[in-house]
Amino acid sequence: MTPRTAVDTAAGVRSGSLRAADVLEEHLARVAAREAEIHAFNLVTQDAARARAADIDRRVAAGEDPGPLAGVTIALKDNLCTRGVPTTCSSRILEGWKPPYDASVVERLAAAGAVFVGKTNLDEFAMGSSTENSAFGPTRNPLDTSRVPGGSSGGSAAAVAADFATVAIGSDTGGSIRQPAALCGVVGVKPTYGAVSRYGLIAFASSLDQIGPFTHTVEDAALLMEVISGHDARDSTSIPQPAMQLRQELGKGVEGLRIGRITDLPAGADPGIMACLDAAFAALEAQGASVVDVQVPAFTYGLTAYYLVAPAEASSNLARYDGVRFGMRVEAPDTNAMYSATRAAGFGDEVKRRIMIGTYALSAGYFDAYYGKALKIRRLIANDFAAAYAKADVLLTPTSPTVAFEFGSKGDNPLAMYLCDTYTIPTNLVGHPAMSVPFGTAELGLPAGVQIMAPTLGEPVMFRVAAALEEAAK
Amino acid sequence: MSVHITKVDVAKVAKLARLDMSEADLDRYTEQLAKMLDHFEDIDALDLSGVEPMSQPFPLVNVMRPDVEQPTLDRDEVLAMAPAAEQHRFRVPSILGIDL
Numbered sequence: 001m002t003p004r005t006a007v008d009t010a011a012g013v014r015s016g017s018l019r020a021a022d023v024l025e026e027h028l029a030r031v032a033a034r035e036a037e038i039h040a041f042n043l044v045t046q047d048a049a050r051a052r053a054a055d056i057d058r059r060v061a062a063g064e065d066p067g068p069l070a071g072v073t074i075a076l077k078d079n080l081c082t083r084g085v086p087t088t089c090s091s092r093i094l095e096g097w098k099p100p101y102d103a104s105v106v107e108r109l110a111a112a113g114a115v116f117v118g119k120t121n122l123d124e125f126a127m128g129s130s131t132e133n134s135a136f137g138p139t140r141n142p143l144d145t146s147r148v149p150g151g152s153s154g155g156s157a158a159a160v161a162a163d164f165a166t167v168a169i170g171s172d173t174g175g176s177i178r179q180p181a182a183l184c185g186v187v188g189v190k191p192t193y194g195a196v197s198r199y200g201l202i203a204f205a206s207s208l209d210q211i212g213p214f215t216h217t218v219e220d221a222a223l224l225m226e227v228i229s230g231h232d233a234r235d236s237t238s239i240p241q242p243a244m245q246l247r248q249e250l251g252k253g254v255e256g257l258r259i260g261r262i263t264d265l266p267a268g269a270d271p272g273i274m275a276c277l278d279a280a281f282a283a284l285e286a287q288g289a290s291v292v293d294v295q296v297p298a299f300t301y302g303l304t305a306y307y308l309v310a311p312a313e314a315s316s317n318l319a320r321y322d323g324v325r326f327g328m329r330v331e332a333p334d335t336n337a338m339y340s341a342t343r344a345a346g347f348g349d350e351v352k353r354r355i356m357i358g359t360y361a362l363s364a365g366y367f368d369a370y371y372g373k374a375l376k377i378r379r380l381i382a383n384d385f386a387a388a389y390a391k392a393d394v395l396l397t398p399t400s401p402t403v404a405f406e407f408g409s410k411g412d413n414p415l416a417m418y419l420c421d422t423y424t425i426p427t428n429l430v431g432h433p434a435m436s437v438p439f440g441t442a443e444l445g446l447p448a449g450v451q452i453m454a455p456t457l458g459e460p461v462m463f464r465v466a467a468a469l470e471e472a473a474k
Numbered sequence: 475m476s477v478h479i480t481k482v483d484v485a486k487v488a489k490l491a492r493l494d495m496s497e498a499d500l501d502r503y504t505e506q507l508a509k510m511l512d513h514f515e516d517i518d519a520l521d522l523s524g525v526e527p528m529s530q531p532f533p534l535v536n537v538m539r540p541d542v543e544q545p546t547l548d549r550d551e552v553l554a555m556a557p558a559a560e561q562h563r564f565r566v567p568s569i570l571g572i573d574l
Contacts, residue, residue, distance in 0.1 A: 100551040193531045207530040236537040237530070304514045315491060322492070324564050329557035335569045336492070344494035352493055356484070356503055357510060359491040373517055375527035380520070382528060414506060415513055431531020456532065 003163045006072045006220040010113070013071035016060055020053040020071030023166075024115055027073045031117070031164045039139050040149075040158040042078045042088055044118040049073070052115045066113035069227060074109055075159035075168040078119035079126055080211075081200040082106055089202050090134035091124045093346025094327045103200020104235065105169060105211055105228045112227045117165045120155030124348045125318065126176055126204045128152050129420035130410070133350045138407060141184060143446065147404040150180030150420075153214070157184040160214045167224055168214040173204050174306050175399075175424025177212045178436040182399035182449025185438045187215045187466070190424075191225065192457050193431030194239035197232030205313035206237075208306075208428040218437065218466045222246035225459065239457075249460045250467040255288035257465065260392025263293045266300045266422050269401040272442030277398050280439050280450045283472035284396075284465065294388040294395065298380040302426035305381070307418060308361050308374035309429070314351075315358030321346060353414060382430045389455045394465050397423045399436040399449035423451060433459050437469045479508050 004023070012018030028046055035041060056066045076082065079089045081099035088094045102110075110116075123133035131139040131154025141149040142162035149158040153170030157180035160168045170177040172190035181188025189212040196211045203209060213224035230243030261281060269277075281291050323329035323342035330341040347355070361370035388395060401422060410416040427434040433456075436449035450469060454462035484504045488495045495503070549562060558565035 097555055100547045100555065194534070233539055237532065237534060239532060239534075301517055301520065304517050307510065308514065319492075323557055324566055325552075326555050327557070331567070333567060335566050338567050339492040340489075340494040343492050347493070353503065353506060355491050355493065356487050357507060360479070360483070360487045360507065363487065363490065370514070372527065373520075373522060375529055376522040376525040377517060377520065378528040379525050380522075382531075415509065429531070430528075 003216050004166065005217050006069065006166050006215065006223055009072050009166055010068055010070045013056065013060060014065060018071065020056040020115060021050070023071050024049055024053040024073060027117060027164055027166070030162065034142070034162055035164065037140060037145060038142055038158055038162055039137055040075070040120055040155045040162060040164055041118040042090060042121050042136055042155070043086055045085060045116055048085070049115050049117055056113055056115070068112050068223065069109060070113035072114050072167060073117050073165040074114045075117050075120045075156055075165035076106065077122055077153050077156050077168070077170045079122060079171060079202040080106055080169060081202065082116070082119065085119070087119065087202070088136070089125045090122045090136055091346065091348065091351070092135045092328065093321045093343070097326045099200070101200060104197035104232045106200065108228055109169070117159070120153070120159050120168060122155055123152035124351050125202070125314070126152040126171055126173055127314070127350050127354055129175070129179055129417050130405070131155060131180070132407065133348060135348055141404045143185060144404060147406055148183070150183035150400065150404065152176040154180045156214050157181055157186060157188065160184070160186045160216065166216070167220055169211060170214055171201055171204075171209055171211050172428065173208045173310060174428050175421040177214065178424050178434060178449065178451060179400045179420060181214055181436040182438070182447070183404040185447030187218055187221045187435065187437055189213055189221050189225065189435040190427065190433060191229060191459065192239070192433045194237050195229045195244065195433070195457070195459070197235040197238050199232055199234035203317040205310040206317060207313060208310060218463065218470045219247060219250055221435070221466075222250060222463055244459055246459060246463045249464045252464050253287060254284050254465055254468045257289040257394070257461065258392045259284050259289050259291050259465070260294040260388055260395040261291055262296050262299065262388070262395055262397060264295050264297055264299070265397055268419065268422065269398045270403070270443055273398045273401060273403070273448050276440040276442055276448035277396060277450055280396055280469055284468060287468050287472070292392050294391050296381070296384040296388050296426070298377060298384045299426050301377045302381055302429055303418060303422055305374040305377040305429055306421070306425040307357070308370050309378070311354040311358030312361050312371050313358070315355045315362065318351070318355055350414070378429045381426050385426070385430055385432065385455070393454070393461050394458070395453040397451045397453065399423060399451040403443045403446035403448065427453050432456055433462055435462060435466055437466045439469055439473050479504060479511055
């Protein structure tokens with residue numbers, strides 16, 4: 001059965017033909033049936049959700065309009081602060097912590113009439129590509145439960161794929177929305193850096209993190225972007241411009257658009273994935289777009305730059321988990337011993353590894369060789385993208401080099417896991433928007449995602465292309 | 475750059491990062507970090523002279539707000555989430571090796 005979209009849900013609830021309470025119960029029934037197996041959530045907030053849904057129905061009955069997301073069920077990644085509701089980042093160090101405020105996106109979604117179903121599982125502090133690094137156990141891919149949902153927003157992707165919620169919110173630092181979207185066969189958007197307020201998003205790497213939606217359809221993603229984008233004075237990196245209007249772009253088609261094929265893209269994608277990408281180019285050409293060859297020579301250095309910049313920023317951001325203001329504490333006779341014991345007990349293996357590499361890259365004597373160089377590579381990548389976007393309106397690549405992989409298949413080799421993000425990382429380094437749209441099936445009949453990349457604030461053209469691909473995939 | 479990270483380096487980094495580590499942890503992280511740093515040597519081939527570093531993707535500078543009072547977080551709600559609080563403050567163990 002095709003899941004009901006956010007657009008249809010809101011239209012139905014606003015007109016009174018659909019009750020928010022009934023919509024919610026359909027989702028909760030699916031959660032009851034499959035969540036024990038999938039583990040998409042760290043917490044299901046069913047009581048609060050029922051109260052909200054009832055309130056929305058009451059407002060509709062009273063002649064009020066609850067907003068553009070009236071009655072739409074939403075799952076929130078558990079690194080988004082929700083006042084009075086536990087927010088863990090899937091880490092022991094924050095277990096039991098209840099934030100004293102809501103993230104801006106949470107406020108905006110609530111004001112638009114959304115119903116929050118729960119907080120979704122992630123790789124601890126969003127560090128990972130499989131959701132295997134959660135302190136509370138992995139999430140399973142609803143399409144094949146022997147496989148990972150991707151990560152780090154694996155719980156959000158799985159929640160949408162299993163229709164536990166109509167849409168979900170995630171965060172993307174190096175691919176953490178797009179890659180799980182691809183592996184779970186849903187739409188995932190990483191907006192332009194600064195387009196969506198990060199106030200209340202627990203920071204991982206501040207020059208890279210962005211919040212974005214997971215949805216079943218491109219139109220739903222556009223609707224969500226219209227609600228969550230736009231300036232917020234509480235985030236000093238927020239771009240001072242109003243919310244994006246994207247649904248109006250969807251019917252415009254791709255006639256005359258130039259679709260870039262990166263001829264020097266790093267190799268390594270599976271044949272089935274590349275076949276889906278080729279089919280996507282052909283589909284857009286058939287709709288009147290032209291395919292142009294471009295080069296992005298520094299693309300291949302993105303991985304190294306990312307694994308220096310992101311851990312460096314993380315080592316600084318995660319210094320706040322010191323057992324003083326929130327979360328757990330391991331008692332010790334003095335503060336230094338307390339910090340070190342608390343952090344050793346509270347952080348998982350991958351988080352420690354990244355704190356270590358980041359601290360090393362920033363330390364005296366190594367700063368220029370590592371972090372300083374990484375920042376210069378960022379500039380090279382930005383310059384190469386600028387040249388490519390002089391010839392092309394958007395660029396297409398695979399989202400992930402493979403389909404969903406099996407649990408434990410990356411073994412104890414961190415680099416093997418890092419390679420999952422080869423195609424998604426460069427856009428984070430330069431702050432551009434990118435999204436993954438399901439397009440066909442690859443190895444083992446599992447879904448493939450095509451990544452559409454666009455220049456800064458290029459969401460309108462990116463969504464036009466996404467809508468065209470979605471149409472062609474039907 | 476061919477820097478070879480040693481166990482002594484890793485122990486120093488762990489101390490800087492305030493992470494207690496066992497000998498076994500140090501051995502494992504030394505091996506894993508060395509592998510990563512080897513992989514990162516791909517950038518050694520690049521000529522980066524004259525390239526301006528890029529620290530953030532969308533440069534906004536001097537983001538100011540009007541200097542007017544605004545609501546703040548609720549003090550009691552914040553302190554209720556701390557591992558230890560006393561007299562409206564966060565309580566920590568001894569900081570100077572002297573228990574006052």
